[in-house]
Amino acid sequence: MTPPRAAEPGTAAVVGTGVIGVGWTALFLSRGLHVRAYDPAPGAQERLHADLAALGPFPGHTGPLPTGNLTWAASAGDAAAGAGFVQENGPEREDLKHALFAELDEAAAPGVVLASSSSGLLPTTVARGAARHPERVLVGHPFHPPQVIPLVEVVPGERTSEEAVEAALAFYTALGKRPVRLRAEVPGHLANRLQAALWQEAYSLVERGVATVADVDAAISHGPGLRWAVLGPFANQHLSGGPGGLAHVLAHLGPPTERWWRDLGEVTLTPALVDTLVDGVHDELGDLDGPALAARRDAVLAELLAAKSRTELP
Numbered sequence: 001m002t003p004p005r006a007a008e009p010g011t012a013a014v015v016g017t018g019v020i021g022v023g024w025t026a027l028f029l030s031r032g033l034h035v036r037a038y039d040p041a042p043g044a045q046e047r048l049h050a051d052l053a054a055l056g057p058f059p060g061h062t063g064p065l066p067t068g069n070l071t072w073a074a075s076a077g078d079a080a081a082g083a084g085f086v087q088e089n090g091p092e093r094e095d096l097k098h099a100l101f102a103e104l105d106e107a108a109a110p111g112v113v114l115a116s117s118s119s120g121l122l123p124t125t126v127a128r129g130a131a132r133h134p135e136r137v138l139v140g141h142p143f144h145p146p147q148v149i150p151l152v153e154v155v156p157g158e159r160t161s162e163e164a165v166e167a168a169l170a171f172y173t174a175l176g177k178r179p180v181r182l183r184a185e186v187p188g189h190l191a192n193r194l195q196a197a198l199w200q201e202a203y204s205l206v207e208r209g210v211a212t213v214a215d216v217d218a219a220i221s222h223g224p225g226l227r228w229a230v231l232g233p234f235a236n237q238h239l240s241g242g243p244g245g246l247a248h249v250l251a252h253l254g255p256p257t258e259r260w261w262r263d264l265g266e267v268t269l270t271p272a273l274v275d276t277l278v279d280g281v282h283d284e285l286g287d288l289d290g291p292a293l294a295a296r297r298d299a300v301l302a303e304l305l306a307a308k309s310r311t312e313l314p
């Protein structure tokens with residue numbers, strides 16, 4: 001057991017350095033924080049350094065990351081001891097998160113926020129591992145890649161204190177993130193549920209033979225997805241109504257939309273459907289697939305974010 005040490009505000013712990021942990025580490029280092037990282041996988045330390053070195057520029061950062069400010073910890077508790085903020089990114093498994101939060105709670109100084117990156121677990125469930133101070137446990141759910149996408153969903157559980165929520169909102173805001181605080185905890189939080197609703201219908205349309213995987217991707221990325229990157233679905237729908245705004249849209253397009261809802265698909269991820277989707281994405285991307293495509297996407301995202309920052313938007 002690692003005894004609690006006093007919290008150092010300029011230090012963050014990154015626990016689990018897979019896909020999401022790498023992004024948080026890059027963001028924290030780029031904003032001048034010291035990082036204490038831990039991951040039990042063999043070779044994880046070397047992989048983290050290699051992954052950080054391979055990252056391109058991202059919003060608010062160019063050039064090499066100050067990896068001299070990165071310390072490898074001997075355990076999750078060792079990473080949390082002395083950190084001023086703890087960001088957990090272990091596998092999405094309830095039992096594992098419980099064990100991990102028990103260790104983090106033992107080691108972190110009182111009052112230090114323990115945030116889980118969990119994509120869908122309830123913070124109340126995660127906090128069951130933290131017997132000492134469950135009031136400082138919450139979900140701080142990023143979007144991939146965390147060093148690029150501003151959104152972080154801050155989700156308090158039943159026992160999370162207002163102080164912990166405020167501290168997490170302030171911490172993420174100071175890093176340049178755009179936190180959204182949820183009013184209640186639900187599986188999948190907010191944005192993943194919205195994505196899941198879209199995925200359900202997209203998979204169904206492919207299964208029904210209405211469109212190919214490539215057709216669905218084009219329909220979103222060359223269509224409503226462009227608007228959604230600027231304004232959310234409600235504000236866009238409001239603008240679609242002309243002078244009458246959302247009230248007009250709902251009055252005249254609401255009834256047909258209700259009929260479409262009755263026809264929306266309910267899918268099961270059968271092996272056959274999974275094969276169709278995977279084959280479809282390979283057909284769509286062909287030789288473009290791989291890290292170069294991710295780098296191109298992130299470069300466009302960086303320009304988009306820069307453009308957004310020059311314009312007043314909600």
Ligand SMILES: NC(=O)c1ccc[n+]([C@@H]2O[C@H](COP(=O)([O-])OP(=O)(O)OC[C@H]3O[C@@H](n4cnc5c(N)ncnc54)[C@H](O)[C@@H]3O)[C@@H](O)[C@H]2O)c1
Binds near residue numbers: 016076092093117143
């Ligand atoms: N991938 C995404 O798009 C995404 C987005 C947002 C949030 N998340 C969430 O972030 C978390 C991590 O997801 P990921 O995609 O980075 O997964 P990942 O599989 O890439 O990384 C998980 C890491 O956790 C490590 N690990 C295993 N046991 C551990 C332990 N006891 N303590 C610390 N680390 C341990 C693994 O070695 C691995 O490196 C999950 O809760 C996931 O739901 C993922």
